[in-house]
Amino acid sequence: MSVFVNQIALGEPGGLRVAIKDSIDIAGQPTCAGSRALANAAPATRNAAVVDALLDAGWHIVGKTNMHELAFGVTGINDWTGTPVNPQAPERVPGGSSSGSAVAVAAGLADVALGTDTGGSVRVPAACCGVFGLKPSFARVSRAGVHPAFTTLDCVGPFAASMAHLSAAMQAICPGFQPFTLQPGAPRVALLEVACDPLIQACLERVIDFVGWQRRDHALEGFTDAFEAGLTVINHETWAAFGHLTGQGLIGADVEQRLLAASRTDxxxxxxxxxxxxxxxQAVDAALATHDVLLLPTLPELPPLLSEARQGRAVGGMTPLARPFNLSGHxxxxxxxxxGDGGLKIGLQIVGRKGEDERVCAYGAQLEHALAAVRPTNKNYA
Incomplete structure (x- = not known):
């Protein structure tokens, strides 16, 4: 099965089922990061801190999940371990790099899954597969036992099919996380002015208005520059971590080419x-000084078809709305x-102040509750 690279049974059988991305250590299991270049890695000698936290909370680990090789790609396509099938749109990419984790939740194989997000690698597959996905504030969740060890961008984050399960995961892995309920009244939200498919933009505007959030359009200064800068940083840090694996014929052509290009970052x-x-x-902080949260699409367009991605269609357009917040740390x-009524789900991204992950989740829960009240047709806003 391409969702899991290794199915295991660890922890309390009656606990919530959780799947772990193959860049996160589980004692006794090799951490291969979806790459043949690491196929002979020795088994980890201890659990990552987040794995211990989940076990201490009584959760049941069901397996390690597949991923885009070396966490250096956004489609989730992996010709060595296999490409997980997107449950809501099998003809489209599952998103990366935490592809298997998103698919495991969307397919009901796990209640929660952990991924890592360096440039959108939790939020992008969450949007592709139609589930919830959180990138916490930078450094709020421990990365001890997560690969690569050094990063100024990457965060461990959960996927879930409900906000209740996502918040439960955060309570387990994030010390001090205490869910709360938003106060009555019309929250002040900023809808960021970004380039995206008009159909997606119109849908999200209707949803925001339906929920009753008081929105204002906002142009966030430096957004495009932040995307480019985030790409520069991830290139530098990924080359430092994995550049030594190139030139051996063991890495997929797409990742090998990106790594070699990354080596030229000066x-x-x-x-x-x-x-x-x-x-x-500073610009994000300033916007959040006058608004409770910032809203924008997770993806600027529908996920590309697998056939298009395999034929070389540029997929850099999957991350321009996600990557800037890795750079800023929010x-x-x-x-x-x-x-609409077609069954396909897209992603609405909610961004909050640093350290206020609970508030971000509260907005997600309020939105989830409002949408649940109009299922199954959702004609109230479609």
Whole structure:
């Protein structure tokens, strides 16, 4: 099965079922990060901190999940371990890099799954597969035992089919996480002005208005620059972590090419990226000083067809709305929203102040509750 690279049974059989991305250590299991280049990795000698936290909470680990090789891709296509099938749209990519984790939840094989998000790698597959996916505030959830060890972007985050399960996962892996309910009244939200498919934009505007959130359009300064800077940083850090694996014929052609391109990231470009990081983080903070959360699509368009992605269609357009918040470090949640009556779900991204992951989740829960009240047709807003 391409969802799991290794099915296991660990923890309390009666606990919530959780799947773990193959870049997160489980004692006694090799951590291969979806790559043949790491196929002979020695088994991990201890659990990652988040794995221990879930076991301590009484959860039941069902397996390690497949992923885009070395977490360096957004489609989820992996010709070595197999490509997980997107349950809501089998003809479309499952998203990456945490493809197997998103698919495991969407297919009902796990109640919750953990992924990692360096440039959208939780939120993008969540949107592709129609589930909830959270990138917590940077460094709020421990990355001890997560690969690569050094990063200034990556966060461990949960997938779930409900906000109740997602919040339960955060309570287990995030010390001090305490869910709360939003106060009555019309919250102040900013709908960011971004380039996206008009159908997606119109759908999300109707959903926001239906829920009763008081929205204002907002142009976030430096958004495009933040995407480019985030790409520069991830290239630099991924080359540092995995560049030594190139040139051996063991890495898929797509990832090998991106790694070699990443090797050309120079100190000048990296220094500029850090200046952009500081400016953009301040711009996000300023927007959140007058709004409770920022809203925008998770993906600017529908996920590409597998056939198109395999034929070389550019897929960099999957991450321009997600990657900037890895650079800034703010928490960001992708909430599944039905696109009309067709059954396909898209992602609405909710971004909050650093450290206020609970508030972001509260907005996600309120949206989930409002949408549940009009199922199954959702004609009230479609």
């Amino acid at each position: 100190a000048v470009a990296l220094a500029h990226a850090e200046l952009v990081r500081a400016r953009f983080s 928490p960001a949640l992708s909430v599944p929203v039905p696109l």
